[in-house]
Amino acid sequence: MANLVNLESVSKSYGVRPLLDGVSLGVAEGDRIGVVGLNGGGKTTLLEVLAGISPPDSGRVSRARDLRMAVVTQRTELPEGSTVREIVLPGYAAEHEWAADPRIRSIVDGLGISAIGLETPTSGLSGGERRRLALAAALVAELDLVVLDEPTNHLDIEGVRWLADHLLARRIALVVVTHDRWFLDTVCGRTWEVADGRVEQYEGGYADWVYARAERARLAAAAEEKRRNLARKELAWLQRGAKARTSKPRYRVEAAEALISDVPEPRNTPELLAFAKRRLGKTVLELEDASLQAGDRTLLDHVTWRVGPGDRIGVVGVNGSGKTTLLRLLAGEAEPITGRRVEGKTVRLAHLKQELEDLPGNLRVLQAVEAVAGRVTFGKQELTASQLAEKLGFPASRQWTPVDDLSGGERRRLQLVRLLMSEPNVLLLDEPTNDLDIDTLQQLEDLLDSWAGTLVVVSHDRYLVERVCDHVVALFGDGKVTHLPGGIEEYLRRRASLLELPARPTPEQRPKEQQPGMSAAEHRAITKELSRLERKLDTLHEREAKLHGELAEAATDPDRLMELNTELKALLTEKEELEQRWLEASEAVE
Template identity: 80%
Template sequence: MVNLVNLESVSKSYGVRPLLDGVSLGVAEGDRIGVVGLNGGGKTTLLEVLAGVAPADSGRVSRVNGLRMAVVTQRTELPEGSTVGEVVLAEFGAEHEWAADARVRSIVDGLGISALGLDNPTGSLSGGERRRVALAAALVAELDLVVLDEPTNHLDIEGVRWLADHLLARRIAVVVVTHDRWFLDTVCGRTWEVVGGKVEQYEGGYADWVFARVERARLAATLEEKRRNLARKELAWLQRGAKARTSKPRYRIEAAEALISDVPPPRDSVELLSFARRRLGKTVIELEDITLTVGDRTLLESETWRIGPGERVGLVGVNGSGKSTLLRLLAGEREPEAGRRKQGLTVRLAHLRQELDDLPGQMRVLQAVEDVAARVVLGKQELSASQLAEKLGFPPARQWTPVEDLSGGERRRLQLVRLLMAEPNVLLLDEPTNDLDIDTLQQLEDLLDSWPGTLVVVSHDRYLIERVCDTVVGLLGDRHITHLPGGIEQYLARRDVHQAQAGAPAGTGKGSAAKASAAERRAASKELAKLERRLGVLDGKETKLHDALAAAATDPQRLMELNTELKSVRAEKDDVESRWLEISEAVE
């Protein structure tokens, strides 16, 4: 298989800090690679060097002749004085040329470009809308490789699903930086972790990467250190999900279950609910017979919603459906047009808005946190201001940075730290995952696991909602708050029905693929079982060969024989696993 792009001993520094240090890797035809790592660790730099947006300080970057590549980074700019249509459909002439192309129509509809208005000037768009326009402009082209930096940040849940299906259907090579873990698991077949100037490479998506990190920790750490490893808790959550149990070979599931056999559930819901009732009483926030409008649009009409102590609610809906407005109503920051809002006497409410609150710019980070409190108790955890700041992405050295020197993402994280330091018992979080890397997300989820209060979360990150919330409600455009016991999947199914009734074009990708027949499924299940048994045998052979290699350390001839046999076993294992994945994807 031909590599589209190669990096050979590439290094790149900003100031005295090396972000890439002697990195060698390649992107082959059809690769779908997710890039993960800490914020500021070099993910965007890697993408820009790989795509040719930024030069390497040393080393060599090569690309095949005639490579058709599109790049959408967080620094992508739109041409001044242009319209949405001129940017997205620049390579097309008359309207009938692109309107006759089902793929282009799907992109225009799937990313909400039609709703923005093709004649709308780009200068009037918000930052999120400009990112969607840039993404659409990249995807309409015929491509071999697309390089994307945080493409899901400004998409709603449906948009994230559409993008995943679109990339899978295109069968082009993809290199993507994202903290959306559902997207990583759905789209990516390989993972690159940028850490300490190096790039560690893993087979598989997010779940496989978590497994690899836990296994590495198991080999390198004591039992007690492992127990404190957040990645084991994350793996436990992944393995408890029905999807995880059906999307990996059986031998992998068994290995993962052995690692997490003594990890308790993420949270004790009964204990937390009991604690929350003692702290909050019976009444938390109640909306009675509410009518809520924005401009000339009615979001809610004569609606009643009572949120009780200890409830953990995920609020979903398309962009513009009124989720943030509803959160402001819950927070008491705006009045309804009719009806009333009632709040319990013991409620201490904190609201994380998408907009940045005023922060004390003259202070340093740690001082700004300690200005709220020196210590905080979150469930069973007691943390100092410095410890909580570190958990949410401010290492000790960074805690002495002046607030006015922080980036937008860091200021938002500081806003979240200050909210938690006030020990609220009701949390309203509006898109809390924006600007958080995966490790910081795990830390936030760990804090919320033991947090005994009422929680309402608005997020396009379906993994976060499924992870920290017990209930999902949606704004479906019918002027009511709809309870969704089936969670995100039920919400997406309801939206699909609504779009079909409205005459919207059918989506592309595996979501609209023809389903396998019952007979085909039975045959596939038999072959999958056979392949899983073979994988188990090969896994046992590989383990025995490793033991034999260790025992033959002083016998060069025997070492060569064993190494040849090991390569043969690994090659067969790769072929069997590839066949397993091919069949499992065909019958999903």
């Protein structure tokens, strides 16, 4: 496949800090690449250099001639005095011209542009609506490559699913920065991890990246031990939950499974529930015959809903369905029109809102955390203020930064740290994944695993909801709070039914692609080759294990170490080649 964009020895710095240092990589036709890494680590800079928005300090960026590329960044600027139609459908004078194209109709409906209104002036739109307009305008065009920076922000779960399906159906090349792990795993076939000025490349989406990173951490030095432990717990979740797709040969999967074989369950639900009942008693938060309105819309219509001790509930619904208002009602910040809200006597409630709260600007980050408490307990784990701040994205070097100098994303993370330091026993979280990178998300989930209390989460991040919640409820616009035993998949099926659209088939329901023209004899030959490769790989796998043992025993013999290391390198090269052949053969018979 032809290359669309190439970076050769590209470097880019801001101040004295190198964000890209001699990076070489390329994007080919049909590539779907997810970009991950810590906030501030250089992900957006990589996208801007690749897209030509920002020039490199050194190195070379080359693009295919007549490349049709669209870029949607987080900085959305729309022309003054424009309308929605002029931004999204600039080349169409009449409605029938674009309405006759099913692809364009799907974009207009799937991103909620119809609901905004084509003749609506852009000047009065919210930031999220402006981002959706920019995304729609990019996707309407005929493209070879689309470059997206956090496209799932401001999309609800349904919108994220639509975007994933649309990009898969288009078969255009994609480079996307996102912290939405379900989206990464569903859409992306490769992953770039930006860290310390370098870009590490992995085959596969989020699950494959976790496997590969865990294996690398397993073989790394002791300095990587902390990162390895987090990867092990994440892998345990991937194995015990709905298994994510992985393209790795089974030998790599087995290595990862050996790594997590002694990892306990991500959380001990019965133990946490018993502890929560002791802390909270029988009554936590209850709505009795409650009704609530927003303008002319009825959000709740005589609803009775009880949130009990230890409940972990995810709340889903389209944008504007009333999820945030429901959290405000549970928090006691909004009053029902009819009915009442009941709060247990022992409840200590904390509410993470989407809006930034006032923070003590005269303090530094660590001082602002310690002003709440010096230590906090999560299950059997006790953390200092500094340790919790580090877990949620404030390394020691950043903890003495004045609060007034923090970015918006950092201020929200500090808001979350201070909230957790108050040791609440009821947590209401409204879109907690906003402004968190994947590593920080893993840390947050790790903390919530051992947190004994009641949790209600509003989030469009389906991975987070499925990871930390035991139950899912939905607001469908009918004035009810609907419990969904089938979780997110049931929500999407019900929404598709309401909209009279075909539900997206589950992986088990999707038909296997048939290889055209393969005879029975060819199928037998490939199957035989697979068996031969597996036997050979088993032999290499056993020899590799023995070599690692011999290397440990020869720690004081430099000559023997060099001899064994040379043999190990040759073995690993042969194993890599055989694994690739095994993968190609296995794909041929699927």
